[in-house]
Amino acid sequence: MLRFSDIVFGPIHSRRLGSSLGINLLPPDGKLCNFDCIYCECGWNRDGRTLKPVLPGSDDVHQALEAKLKDLSASGVRVDSITFSGNGEPTLNPEFAEIVEKVLNLRNIYIPLAKVSVFTNATTISDASIREALKKVDNPILKIDACSDKGVFAVNRPSGAYSLDEVVRNMKYFEGNFVLQTMFLRYGETDLTHRECLEKWMELVRQVRPREIMAYTIDRETPDKNLSKCTISEIEEYTEPLRKEGFNIQIRG
Numbered sequence: 001m002l003r004f005s006d007i008v009f010g011p012i013h014s015r016r017l018g019s020s021l022g023i024n025l026l027p028p029d030g031k032l033c034n035f036d037c038i039y040c041e042c043g044w045n046r047d048g049r050t051l052k053p054v055l056p057g058s059d060d061v062h063q064a065l066e067a068k069l070k071d072l073s074a075s076g077v078r079v080d081s082i083t084f085s086g087n088g089e090p091t092l093n094p095e096f097a098e099i100v101e102k103v104l105n106l107r108n109i110y111i112p113l114a115k116v117s118v119f120t121n122a123t124t125i126s127d128a129s130i131r132e133a134l135k136k137v138d139n140p141i142l143k144i145d146a147c148s149d150k151g152v153f154a155v156n157r158p159s160g161a162y163s164l165d166e167v168v169r170n171m172k173y174f175e176g177n178f179v180l181q182t183m184f185l186r187y188g189e190t191d192l193t194h195r196e197c198l199e200k201w202m203e204l205v206r207q208v209r210p211r212e213i214m215a216y217t218i219d220r221e222t223p224d225k226n227l228s229k230c231t232i233s234e235i236e237e238y239t240e241p242l243r244k245e246g247f248n249i250q251i252r253g
């Protein structure tokens with residue numbers, strides 16, 4: 001399973017973002033997420049628990065990122081994106097908003113052409129301070145993998161209460177200025193390969209109107225071994241109605 005032991009890692013090649021310098025705001029020796037997706041590259045939550053999770057504070061992130069950016073600029077390495085991803089859900093770090101400010105500031109100083117991107121499962125966007133921090137980055141990348149609460153509980157396995165209606169309502173505050181990430185895979189009766197689920201998911205997309213849709217499928221080892229990936233041509237077919245309506249859709253196999 002893919003886990004990161006440093007606060008700043010890479011740059012690594014990202015299918016979606018190019019040369020990507022990762023930022024891990026979660027424990028260096030485990031996983032922390034309020035989802036437990038059946039396809040998570042970090043593995044099951046139960047296998048990533050740490051006795052005392054230690055999360056980096058904003059000063060730690062600032063220090064680690066500045067040192068790395070100095071090194072990279074000395075060696076002429078290109079960075080297309082500074083990307084919050086790592087061992088779980090970045091917005092669970094209590095200093096997330098402050099960290100975003102510091103990262104944006106360092107980006108402006110050292111690599112002004114690079115984007116700042118955040119992969120989030122969107123469960124915390126009901127919190128106005130997190131939402132506002134996400135609105136400041138170039139690419140807030142928010143997840144919807146299903147068309148109903150039942151589907152979310154099957155594929156993302158939230159650890160607490162979850163309401164897709166509420167997530168959709170809060171996504172509307174972004175006024176379309178975000179990227180929607182959706183995983184296409186086969187796992188059972190609520191997956192998006194079923195026509196009825198797909199139609200409902202498209203209805204949700206039309207409500208939140210993201211400026212871009214990242215549609216992708218499994219790329220690495222998954223904790224649940226009974227999943228099967230969709231092909232690029234299948235995803236193209238599933239998303240074709242939205243493309244015809246003018247949505248910008250990026251597909252990664």
Ligand code: SF4
Pocket residue numbers: 033034035036037039040041042087088089120121156
């Ligand atoms: S939201 Fe992301 S980090 Fe959390 S379980 Fe799902 S894939 Fe893993």
